[in-house]
Amino acid sequence: MAVKLIPSAADRRLLDESRGTRAMTWVMAIMLFLTVLAGALGLGTRSAARSLDRQLAGRLTVQIVTPESALRDRQGAAVIAALKRLPDVKRATPVSREELATLLRPWLGSDGMDPDLPIPAMIDVDLVDASELAIARAIAAVQRIVPAARIDRQESWMAPVSDFMAMITSLAGALVLLMAAATAAVVILAARAGLETHRDTIQVLHMLGSTDIQVSRLFQRRIALDTLVGGMLGTALACAVIALVGMQVQALGSDLLSGVMLSARDWTLLLLLPVLFALLATFAARIAVTAALSRIL
């Protein structure tokens, strides 16, 4: 029973493995099931937020509200030509009257198609990069031709959505940390209960000259194994649920929800959770056992 990383079969026999109902394995399965789901929610939302940011960053909408349609069309064409001359601009395209009428249909009905109805000209602009300087140059170019033109950054419209997603990501991260703390607390309680159950054996070991580290290793191994086995079970179940939800999301065909996908790196992180929790459990068990043993002679 000397200090070794992997205990021998004889060391493993020291704590009566037949005792107890291994409830710890099931508790850990539930903990990891919930943790992996929370982790997946956080990673998926973060991925969606990044995808949204990538899509909207550097996109502008120019509105020309000149009432006279012929002037408005000329101004629109001039603005597009000016924008296309800028090296920062990847694309500048007018939004067709048909598209605008479709967008306005909820408010105007079929009147939106009336050619006499003064509808602002709209131009979609994609910039090569989303830097503040590039945006300022594009705005200046537009305002030189039409000082009254209104220019909106598309990302500002989606800012509340981005903020919401960031909040969900933070919440999921907090949930993972909370579950880790709860796991450590469960392990400490289990280790203390184990010490009580095996009090007689531990007293004998102490009297024979066992060190606290030797005794704590017996508990660490057992708790780490329970956490790993339970954790793998919980993680497998959670991954199955995540895959099922992923298929449902894909079937919806939503642009926004399509960003809520897990990358290979995200899956690796989720699959590492039971190992990380087993390490955490080992550490917590060691702290709990050595602290308890230090109070006896």
Added chain:
Amino acid sequence: MANIVQFENVGLRYGTGQETLSDVSFTLASGAFYFLTGSSGAGKTSLLKLLYLAQRPTRGLIRLFGEDAVTLPRKRLPGFRRRIGVVFQDFRLVAHLSAYDNIALPLRVSGVPESDIAAPVGEMLAWVGLSDRAGAKPPTLSGGEQQRVAIARAVISRPEILVADEPTGNVDPDMAERLLHLFHSLNRLGTTVVVATHDFHLLGRIPGAHMMRLDGGRLLDPTGSLRFPPVQPE
């Protein structure tokens, strides 16, 4: 012979009650054999607990292997305990381990490789007459058999001091004689042996054994020979 244990005015009190041991002073010579006697409640088990470092005294000085055992840091206790073999009054065998594994326990605690364990454990099982019971677990062993397993466990690592609390309490006279013979054999190999017993018949069986008698928590030493043992030739 050098002194291996020294008690000076040792007192022990549990909680706020009366002292269980008072002003106990004695010296144990290395390689000697001692009987500790006294009526029930005289403090024999408490004295042995101090000897095998299961308890610290409330007052006084204890020197063990030449070092102060009272202020010994906790982390050094395992090293000291490995040099002391203990036969507990209630055996304290690990119930779910076989007789073989119980006897092997001190060697495993000391980090002896598994390949070097089988031979000495087999030898010990034969020594206490339990070779055919190696795989039996304590609950299936008789009181006498459990006693012998406990003794084998206490002596397998050849301790410098062997402390036995009523080791013959659960065995018949023949077995008591045999066990005492085992202790004597170990003593002849150089181990200091302290046997607490009620059994006055055993006291004369070990030639040259010293007698320690406790009465009401005090060690009777009318001649002072326990405190200041006569110098003997090496």
